[in-house]
Amino acid sequence: MPARSAGRPEPVEGFVAAVLAVVANIPAGRVATYGDVAALLGSRGARAVGQVMARYGSDVPWWRVVRAGGRPPSGHAASARPHYEAEGVPLRPSDDADGYRIDLAASRWRP
């Protein structure tokens, strides 16, 4: 693609691709936090990562991206739970509305 990518390492369009790439790089059975994904991209836009996931996350294992503290994505806890169980991600019961929590200490992915 000509133009658009001049001296910047990752243009705006690359940001989305980078987020999806990082999420796609998360091995099964492991999870990463939004902040970790943003940190891997060299940015602190944890919220921006969530925005990308909410829009383009349908093409990547979005359930492998969780919030800090091991809580599943907001409003998608019930949809992500079967995925964790299918991949062998250790879960812990919780009193939260999600009903469960992810054991980041054992399933947190670190590159």
Add this chain to the structure above:
DNA sequence: TGCCTGACCACCC
């Protein structure tokens, strides 16, 4: 051009 929103995080009480 500027403001608000949003699958968030870290810090403080």
Add this chain to the structure above:
DNA sequence: GGGGTGGCCAGGC
């Protein structure tokens, strides 16, 4: 241990 506030990043109107 739990709850609340401010801040950061990117996109859309």
